Amino acid sequence: MSTTAHDVIVQLAKDLTQQQSTQLAQDLRAAFPHKRVVVLPPGVVVSHSEQLDRIEQKLDTLIAALADEQDDQEEQHHIVTLDGETIAADDRDQTQSLS
Secondary structure (H helix, E strand, C coil): CCCCCCEEEEECCCCCCHHHHHHHHHHHHHHCCCCEEEEECCCCCCCCHHHHHHHHHHHHHHHHHHHHHHHHHHHHCEEECCCCCEEEHHHCCCCCCCC
16 A cells, blocks of 8 residues: 555554444544545554665665676686686586596
């Protein structure tokens, strides 16, 4: 749910009965007739989409950096033989001796 300056959001500090919660919502709607009224039970919070957008952007940046780092590491796993040939480090047949 996105919030605007026209919203009235009340987060309860303690549990209310269904009747009390309904009465509170009705009273708030009567007091603020041109605004959207939301009554949240204890422990429920409104997500702040701007904050989530910033977190998502940071995660995208981190994922891209990790992908670049992985590419760099894969490039570093190449070995140059004495003959000047480039081979991947994991291409050597492990069943063959080194000599």
